[in-house]
Structures are given as structure tokens and as C-alpha cells.
Amino acid sequence: xxxxxxxxxxxxPINEDFAQWYTDIVKKAELVDYSSVKGFVILRPYGYxxxxxxxxxxxxxxxxxxxxxxxxxxxIPESLLQKEKDHVDGFAPEVAWVTHGGSEPLAERLCIRPTxxxxxxxxxxxxxQSYRDLPKLYNQWCSVVRWEKxxxxxLRSREFLWQEGHTMHExxxxxxxxxxxxxxxxxxxxxxxxxxxxxxxxxxxxxKFAGAEATYTIEAMMHDGKSLQSxxxxxxxxxxxxxxxxxxxxxxxxxxxxxxxxxxxxxxIIGAIIMTHGDDNGLILPPAVAPIQVVVxxxxxxxxxxxxxxxxxxxRLKAAGLRVTLDDSDQSPxxxxxxYEMKGVPxxxxxxxxxxxxxxxxxxxxxxxxxxxxxxxxxxxxVRQQLDALAQNLYxxxxxxxxxxxxxxxxxxxxxxxxxxQAGFYQTGWCGDVACEETLKEKLEISSRCMPFAQERVSDxxxxxxxxxxxxxxxxxxx
RNA sequence: CGGGAUGUAGCGCAGUUUGGUAGCGCGCUUGCUUUGGGAGCAAGAUGCCGCAGGUUCGAAUCCUGUCAUCCCGACCA
Numbered sequence: 148x149x150x151x152x153x154x155x156x157x158x159x160p161i162n163e164d165f166a167q168w169y170t171d172i173v174k175k176a177e178l179v180d181y182s183s184v185k186g187f188v189i190l191r192p193y194g195y196x197x198x199x200x201x202x203x204x205x206x207x208x209x210x211x212x213x214x215x216x217x218x219x220x221x222x223i224p225e226s227l228l229q230k231e232k233d234h235v236d237g238f239a240p241e242v243a244w245v246t247h248g249g250s251e252p253l254a255e256r257l258c259i260r261p262t263x264x265x266x267x268x269x270x271x272x273x274x275x276q277s278y279r280d281l282p283k284l285y286n287q288w289c290s291v292v293r294w295e296k297x298x299x300x301x302l303r304s305r306e307f308l309w310q311e312g313h314t315m316h317e318x319x320x321x322x323x324x325x326x327x328x329x330x331x332x333x334x335x336x337x338x339x340x341x342x343x344x345x346x347x348x349x350x351x352x353x354x355k356f357a358g359a360e361a362t363y364t365i366e367a368m369m370h371d372g373k374s375l376q377s378x379x380x381x382x383x384x385x386x387x388x389x390x391x392x393x394x395x396x397x398x399x400x401x402x403x404x405x406x407x408x409x410x411x412x413x414x415x416i417i418g419a420i421i422m423t424h425g426d427d428n429g430l431i432l433p434p435a436v437a438p439i440q441v442v443v444x445x446x447x448x449x450x451x452x453x454x455x456x457x458x459x460x461x462x463r464l465k466a467a468g469l470r471v472t473l474d475d476s477d478q479s480p481x482x483x484x485x486x487y488e489m490k491g492v493p494x495x496x497x498x499x500x501x502x503x504x505x506x507x508x509x510x511x512x513x514x515x516x517x518x519x520x521x522x523x524x525x526x527x528x529x530v531r532q533q534l535d536a537l538a539q540n541l542y543x544x545x546x547x548x549x550x551x552x553x554x555x556x557x558x559x560x561x562x563x564x565x566x567x568x569q570a571g572f573y574q575t576g577w578c579g580d581v582a583c584e585e586t587l588k589e590k591l592e593i594s595s596r597c598m599p600f601a602q603e604r605v606s607d608x609x610x611x612x613x614x615x616x617x618x619x620x621x622x623x624x625x626x
Numbered sequence: 627c628g629g630g631a632u633g634u635a636g637c638g639c640a641g642u643u644u645g646g647u648a649g650c651g652c653g654c655u656u657g658c659u660u661u662g663g664g665a666g667c668a669a670g671a672u673g674c675c676g677c678a679g680g681u682u683c684g685a686a687u688c689c690u691g692u693c694a695u696c697c698c699g700a701c702c703a
Binding site for chain 1 (some may be wrong): 627637655660661662663664671676693694695696697698699700701702
């Protein structure tokens with residue numbers, strides 16, 4: 148092929164080998180580098196900047212809902228982790244232990260936090276005395292360690308960055324409200340900012356968090372039809388409070404246990420962004436979190452006036468509040484086009500001698516590849532419109548993929564056929580018995596993703612055993 | 627944790643069968659010419675051949691171990 152692209156920067160086609168495509172993207176878009184320890188990755192400036200933007204948006208939403216940030220220790224004494232039985236059973240197999248201080252063995256070994264429920268409980272036990280001390284609405288930004296066997300950048304690493312909210316409430320109802328409210332915050336982050344449509348619902352008992360009474364989740368469908376659990380919110384009832392002896396004096400002067408929630412969202416969300424929006428040319432970033440929203444590229448930049456015009460253009464867009472970069476390096480225009488497409492920059496603005504003469508510029512969209520010539524007079528408005536249209540298109544495309552890959556199956560035969568046809572979401576009736584869940588895992592290699600809040604009656608019968616259906620469940624293969 | 631594959635220059639790879647001076651392409655540096663879809667010419671620089679043992683006069687190459695990465699399963703954000 149005479150016009151074949153240079154192989155150096157080429158990425159594996161998305162529909163040829165999705166896993167390899169993903170790996171190519173995270174490396175070539177310079178999001179991460181591997182370290183010498185399995186499962187521990189280096190977040191490079193461009194990848195970390197995406198996380199910072201996610202953090203900024205989410206943190207604002209947490210503050211708006213009355214939460215405060217705190218920081219708790221990295222290490223948890225073994226005895227503290229042991230206090231709640233379900234919790235320790237769930238996490239013990241995958242925690243990392245600190246056994247020595249210098250060369251001296253420790254009297255009690257310490258685990259590196261896999262999550263901080265136990266630490267928050269210990270602290271809450273100290274600071275909660277009265278109903279006047281409630282609610283406690285805390286959040287922390289930190290990293291946690293879980294000794295995973297299989298690791299992949301963003302999707303599953305042994306250390307990952309996240310936020311974990313931990314709250315305590317006077318009543319069951321208030322804690323339940325909080326649990327749902329924070330899931331709603333995650334849903335808004337995904338759908339309004341990251342342009343990722345999600346299915347919100349409740350986890351089955353088999354899939355819920357260790358120690359929780361109920362776990363709620365948002366599930367996003369990736370380009371290949373697999374599901375990614377993108378954020379979870381847990382309702383604990385007063386189980387941990389009882390285990391940790393956290394009590395408060397209620398309004399009626401009785402001693403009560405407070406009700407607790409926790410909720411988390413991690414850098415895994417960056418994996419969701421990649422696998423939802425990306426294409427054969429690389430990453431496509433939603434404008435809300437793109438480190439560079441607009442790249443300005445001068446054409447024939449050595450000709451008089453071009454660099455100056457490009458600089459003026461950048462300054463105008465910056466003044467308009469956009470994250471914009473001017474690339475006046477000596478690379479050829481074609482190289483730069485490909486480079487910024489790889490990195491998923493939403494809009495490219497080209498300006499060359501021809502444009503300067505016409506008081507115009509060329510705006511190219513990353514999602515459609517469309518190029519339009521625009522007058523410089525209304526530059527800011529044009530760019531904003533294009534960014535909004537791009538964001539909407541990302542959402543619409545992702546939703547279309549999910550719709551195309553979603554099936555409602557009334558009986559086992561239909562489910563089996565749907566699974567064989569394409570990866571996706573399969574909605575069925577379910578009796579509520581974990582045995583039926585395990586049957587589907589074994590035979591069809593699918594797991595329950597959630598029982599959607601928007602319950603749609605698919606069948607009166609469980610898809611496996613045929614008994615009365617108590618819930619509608621969305622099944623799928625998950626990352 | 628099982629099954630498969632791979633570690634050689636920043637990236638992609640050849641060289642390993644049959645042990646004998648470390649190679650190619652791209653990138654990088656410098657200079658000139660270029661610039662609306664991955665530019666051209668010229669001159670340069672870059673290697674503990676993943677790591678540790680062993681065999682040998684001699685190891686990128688043979689043996690043992692180990693670490694890491696990728697893919698596929700089982701487990702998890």
C-alpha cells in the first residue's frame with residue numbers, strides 16, 4: 148500500500164483486537180508508563196491531568212452536597228480490619244501487609260488500606276456522642292492497594308487512585324437517602340460530563356460489597372459490549388456501628404447506633420472514557436475532562452504573520468476560559484494532526500496564510516473528522532458550539548451502542564441465543580436465588596450487573612428455574 | 627492462580643536453531659530546505675541483549691531460577 152501510515156505510531160484497529168487496541172491507546176496517548184512492580188503504574192502528566200479534571204468536577208459536587216474532605220492513615224492494624232466479619236472475609240485475600248519497621252518485626256502487622264471503612268469507624272467512634280454530631284459527611288481522596296492477580300492499566304491495578312466517601316446518619320432513612328444521592332452524583336458525572344450513559348441499579352447479594360446491607364452501582368457499556376462497574380454506593384445499615392460500638396445519644400435520650408454509607412469512584416473511570424469513546428485513530432476525550440480542549444495548529448508557520456495570528460487565536464480562546472494549546476513545533480502539519488487525534492483532543496483549529504487573508508480559521512472535530520471554515524469574528528461562540536455538539540454526539544453514539552447491544556430475554560433459550568449473538572446487556576426475570584445466578588455464570592459466563600431502578604417487566608418467570616420472577620436483572624460480561 | 631506468548635537502543639523488530647567484535651527501520655541531535663493529513667537531504671549520538679546464578683577459553687545465543695509485560699480463563703473498583 149503506497150499510502151499506508153507509518154507503522155511506528157499505528158494502533159491496532161478497534162474491531163480487530165479490542166484488548167490490544169486498549170493497551171496501545173494507554174501507552175501511545177502517553178497516559179501511563181509501567182513501573183517495575185506488577186500492577187503499579189505511573190500516571191503520566193496527560194493521564195493524571197484527566198484524573199485532576201474528574202476530581203475537580205466531582206469534588207465540587209461533593210461540596211455542593213455538604214461533604215468535607217479529610218485524610219486518614221495508609222495503614223490499618225490487623226485487629227481493626229478484623230472487627231467486621233463479612234468485611235474482613237471479603238478483603239483479607241487481597242491485602243498487602245507491612246510486617247517490619249526497619250529491621251524490627253512489628254508486634255502487630257499492618258495492612259495497607261484496601262478501603263477505609265474500618266479506619267473511619269474507629270474515628271467516628273471517637274467523635275460521635277450525640278445526635279447533634281450527626282450527620283458526618285466525610286470524603287477522602289487517596290490511593291488504596293488490593294493485591295489483584297490480573298492487572299491492566301486503569302481497569303485493574305494493585306494501587307489505584309480514588310475517592311471514598313464515608314458518612315454517618317441519625318436515621319436509616321437519611322442514610323438510605325445519602326446512598327442514593329451519591330449514586331446520583333456519579334450518574335451525573337458520567338452522563339453530563341463524561342458523556343457515558345449508565346444503567347443505575349442495585350447489586351444482587353452475590354455482587355454486593357463485603358459488609359454492606361445494599362450496594363448500588365452504575366454500569367456503563369464499553370465499545371465491545373462488556374460492562375464496566377463505574378461507581379458504587381453502599382448502605383451499611385448499622386452493622387459496622389455495632390461491630391465498632393459507635394453509639395450516640397438520640398433526641399429521646401436513648402443510646403442508638405448510627406447508620407452508615409460509603410461510596411467510591413476510581414481512576415478506573417478513565418478506562419471507561421477510553422473504552423466508551425475511543426476509535427481507530429486513538430483516544431476521544433469528552434471536553435469536560437480533556438486536558439487540552441482545543442489545539443491551535445499554525446500552517447506554513449514560517450510565513451510572516453502566521454505564528455502571531457495563531458498566538459492571538461490561542462489567547463482569545465484562553466480568555467474565553469478554554470484549555471487551549473498552541474503547537475508551533477517544527478513537526479509537519481500532518482504529523483500534528485495525527486498526534487492530537489491520538490491524544491483525543493476534541494477540537495483542532497488550523498490557521499494558515501489562506502485563513503489570515505480571509506479572516507477565518509478551520510475547525511476540525513475529533514469525533515466526526517469534520518472540518519469547517521469559520522470566521523474569526525465569532526471564534527469563541529463557534530468553538531463552544533462545536534465542543535457542545537461533540538459532547539452530545541459522544542453521548543448519543545455511546546447510547547446507540549448500548550441500545551444496539553441490549554436484549555430482553557423472556558426465557559433461557561432466548562438468553563442463550565442473545566449471548567451467542569453478541570456481547571452486551573441481557574435483561575431477564577430472576578427469582579432472587581443465588582443458585583440461578585451461579586448457573587448463568589457457569590453456563591453462559593455472564594454475571595448480574597444490577598437490578599435497574601427503572602424496572603421493566605420482561606417476564607413473570609426466572610430465566611433459569613422458571614419460578615416466579617421477583618426482579619428484572621441486567622446481565623453481562625464485566626471488566 | 628492456571629494456560630499460551632514475549633523481554634535486544636526511546637519505539638517496532640532481526641540476530642538465538644549451529645556459542646566467536648551488537649544489527650535494521652523509525653524516532654533523537656545538528657544544519658539547510660520544507661509545512662492545508664504522518665516532509666526531504668546530509669552529518670552524528672544512543673546497548674549491563676529484563677535480572678541472578680550456572681556450563682564454557684568465550685554466552686544475546688545453551689541450562690536453572692526469577693521478575694515484568696501481553697493475550698485467554700478463574701477472582702475483584
